[in-house]
Amino acid sequence: MEITKRFHRIIAIYFQLQGRSIVKAQDLADRFDVSLRTIYRDMRSLEQAGIPIYGEAGTGYSLSEGYRLPPTSFTQEEIISLAAAEKLMQKFVDPDMFRHFSTAIGKIRSYLRYSDKTNMMLLEENMWMSSPGLTFNEKVPEALSVLFESISMRKTIVMEYRAVYRDQPNIRKIEPVGIYHEGNFWYFVAYCHLRDAYRQFRIDRIHKVSRTDETFTREHKPLSHYLDKKESHPSWTVRLRVELEFARYLQWDRSYYGFESEQIDGEYVVMTFQSNNPEQEFARWYLRFADHAQIVEPEALKTCVRRIIDHIKI
Template sequence: MSRIDRLFELVQILRRSRRAMTGREIAEALEVSLRTIYRDCASLQAMGVPVEGEAGVGYVMRRGYDLPPLAFTREEAEAVLAGLRMLGRTGDGALIGAAAKAESKLVVARQVAGDAEDPRRLVSQAGAPGARMDVLRTVRDAVDKEIEIDARYRDRNGRVTRRRLRPLCLIYYPDATVLAAWCELRHSFRHFRVDWFEEIAPTSESFADAGKTLREQWRTLEGWSPDYPGAIGHG
């Protein structure tokens, strides 16, 4: 186990413990020497981590402490950074902005994984969906708040219809963001490419009481799984 990984695990052990732990207990948990634990606890204290105690007495983590920007192993850091950059493909400005802020906080991840612009780890934005930011924001808010939306939608054949939808969830594909919804016009579950909405507006009608049930029915009928292909944008 590397020193970075060991310090991370040490913080986790102290956060989980409801009492002070002796250095020997921690050393046994991490399978290292007592001297190493004394040295690691001193290092954490020097970095500002609120580890209280001292050698020969015991150590405790001050309550309410959460990890600072963030301590990952190399592979964990690569996974997080790649995932954050993949959000750029959604076209959702709010998510892209949040991802950029999150990436800027990964101080330790950068130290572990190396330069954030390492040319061996690139994410292409080619072919990303071109949905309007205001449409994405309206759809995402409606999903979260469980309110119905009125929409004007152009399907893959160019036909335009007006719909009243109960938006249930967003599905992010590499080349499209898809809304799964209950459609009042078709009286069934339907899928809509978000970039094919021509107009969209929230209503004052809530379906919060039925939202969980509708999502469960959709998952069952569609056989949802992480590799679910769906019927992208059939409306």
């Protein structure tokens, strides 16, 4: 069993090397939950098998330029994943990015056996994803593609962007750092030359975008560095007392509003949240089901909800 497990790990390591320009030993150790010593031993096994691996201390491992094995066959589980991925991409990325992905999937299909192609078609015919809605600006179908190109090529972007507090978009030159999906929207972090600072932007608020030939003016830290700062903003601890029979209807939305835990209390469920925007975002979400829930704390949130109710026009 241990020999079989090691064999599959070594094969998986090879595919990691084949799919990436540089692979770090620590990343492999974390991925396969083994020690660094085990990874070093696996690398020696690949080298003894004739795989030309180049390694440099402090950098990582890579395959010698130009070395590739012919395409391998796919397992049934991998084919299922490809079919599912194409449907997910259709929903969660913009039209331009989906077009590129479909082209890539088409090339992969050419290596599949006839039976595998048939199975993939059958899966696709019986999978459906709802429309992405307002996730992207329809006038800018290439937004994600341009951002990804900018990050990989380290080229600045010029865009027309309308912030939530503006009636009209303004022009900004930015250096994108990274892209992430949260809630129902795509966001990206970038160094903004207009503000001379790092800012968070929402992709559906881009009205026009183009990549320039200008190289980034600075070295940026990984996206996680800026997301950690974003999450470190002061937050409120919120507790709601929700009717037990109704609580199940909140399980899909609550994670977007900082849900942390829940505890059953008789005919109620006490839910605890950490909210970064309680006065507007959380308060307005609460009003959607306020007839089935009570705010336990904080008192300030109750005040926010009452203020919103007082301004309701009927």
